[in-house]
Amino acid sequence: MTGRETGPRPLLNRRLAGFGTTIFAEMSALAARTGAINLGQGFPDTDGPEEVREAAVRALRDGRGNQYPPGPGVPELRTAIAGHQLRHYGLDVDPDTEVLVTAGATEAIAAAMLALLEPGDEVIAFEPYYDSYAACISLAGAQRVPVTLRAPDFRPDLDALRDAVTPRTRLILLNSPHNPTGTVLTREELTAIAELAVERDLLVVTDEVYEHLVFDGEHIPLISLPGMRDRTVSISSAGKTYSFTGWKVGWVTAAPALVAAVRTAKQYLTFVSAGPFQYAIAEALRLPDAYVTGVREELRAGRDLLADGLAEAGFGVYRPQGTYFVTADIAPLGEKDGTAFCLSLPERCGVVAVPNAVFYDDPEAGRTLVRFAFCKRRPVLQEAVDRLRGLRA
Numbered sequence: 001m002t003g004r005e006t007g008p009r010p011l012l013n014r015r016l017a018g019f020g021t022t023i024f025a026e027m028s029a030l031a032a033r034t035g036a037i038n039l040g041q042g043f044p045d046t047d048g049p050e051e052v053r054e055a056a057v058r059a060l061r062d063g064r065g066n067q068y069p070p071g072p073g074v075p076e077l078r079t080a081i082a083g084h085q086l087r088h089y090g091l092d093v094d095p096d097t098e099v100l101v102t103a104g105a106t107e108a109i110a111a112a113m114l115a116l117l118e119p120g121d122e123v124i125a126f127e128p129y130y131d132s133y134a135a136c137i138s139l140a141g142a143q144r145v146p147v148t149l150r151a152p153d154f155r156p157d158l159d160a161l162r163d164a165v166t167p168r169t170r171l172i173l174l175n176s177p178h179n180p181t182g183t184v185l186t187r188e189e190l191t192a193i194a195e196l197a198v199e200r201d202l203l204v205v206t207d208e209v210y211e212h213l214v215f216d217g218e219h220i221p222l223i224s225l226p227g228m229r230d231r232t233v234s235i236s237s238a239g240k241t242y243s244f245t246g247w248k249v250g251w252v253t254a255a256p257a258l259v260a261a262v263r264t265a266k267q268y269l270t271f272v273s274a275g276p277f278q279y280a281i282a283e284a285l286r287l288p289d290a291y292v293t294g295v296r297e298e299l300r301a302g303r304d305l306l307a308d309g310l311a312e313a314g315f316g317v318y319r320p321q322g323t324y325f326v327t328a329d330i331a332p333l334g335e336k337d338g339t340a341f342c343l344s345l346p347e348r349c350g351v352v353a354v355p356n357a358v359f360y361d362d363p364e365a366g367r368t369l370v371r372f373a374f375c376k377r378r379p380v381l382q383e384a385v386d387r388l389r390g391l392r393a
């Protein structure tokens with residue numbers, strides 16, 4: 001008999017064993033405790049547009065969305081999401097049958113995994129990956145199969161992807177623009193992934209929350225490629241584009257059968273959420289393109305400030321093509337372990353970052369990599385860079 005069999009049964013079930021507090025909560029708490037500049041968690045330090053906030057206030061006052069909104073989302077928002085897909089990508093989406101509003105992209109990912117996977121199915125994802133992927137795949141009883149994106153380019157190894165497919169593979173979970181590396185998949189890479197999905201009859205769930213935060217290259221929704229319309233679940237969210245991460249308004253666009261499947265899981269997770277905010281995000285999605293362009297250019301300047309500053313401070317820097325994160329290597333600073341480095345950073349120089357190792361199944365692959373967020377005001381980034389320069393002193 002082992003001690004485990006005689007000891008008390010763990011409270012946390014097997015599927016969630018090993019998933020402690022997310023690193024973002026841990027690092028944000030460290031920032032709050034030490035008063036350090038928080039470049040760990042990816043939330044902007046400036047709220048989104050005034051008129052969108054006013055739209056939320058109006059909805060609250062006018063009693064729109066204060067009671068349970070419709071399960072798939074309010075029609076105004078579903079129509080605005082369909083309009084967004086058409087305007088930006090030429091995609092024709094039926095707002096009634098092909099759109100589902102969710103509590104952020106996070107719920108959409110969870111609902112997709114719970115709806116589409118059977119226990120024992122395999123899910124391929126490029127690592128490093130966003131931390132909810134592993135937990136959601138595990139909650140669904142499925143197995144994750146990582147394919148590693150490696151420095152210095154963090155491009156997908158398409159042969160390794162092909163080799164990772166087995167008869168048990170059910171879906172590929174794809175994130176582009178990619179957190180934390182900033183990789184934006186090219187049309188050629190997406191085409192190869194689409195061809196593989198068609199050939200092996202796989203579903204693909206695409207996390208596109210950074211779709212508008214692309215500085216080099218362009219965002220191409222996989223669902224727009226040949227053969228993908230009926231096998232792709234496309235996920236996005238208003239949090240990143242419109243700087244309202246706390247509102248948790250996300251969405252799924254997919255063929256009716258896929259939306260129906262995801263909706264079945266979603267209705268038992270939250271049923272509905274964010275009533276008045278849904279009306280406000282409908283207005284956000286209709287803002288002129290100049291809004292999105294402005295956000296992108298502001299972030300591009302933030303990226304360059306931070307990337308240049310990190311390089312000057314002695315880090316190895318991987319300048320991202322998209323997202324609002326930059327991955328940096330601490331090895332040139334003589335450091336060996338990103339987790340120890342990030343835990344000591346607030347005290348050493350008053351800045352918080354996140355160790356990339358937490359995004360890998362194989363932590364060795366990201367041992368000396370750390371991630372900084374640049375969705376912060378220019379003076380805050382400048383101050384962080386000045387502080388980080390002190391590391392070499």
Ligand SMILES: Cc1ncc(COP(=O)(O)O)c(C=O)c1O
Nearest residue numbers: 042104105106130179237239250
């Ligand atoms: C890749 C990725 N997917 C999903 C999310 C979560 O999106 P939401 O806040 O809309 O749930 C994040 C947030 O950091 C992310 O980086």
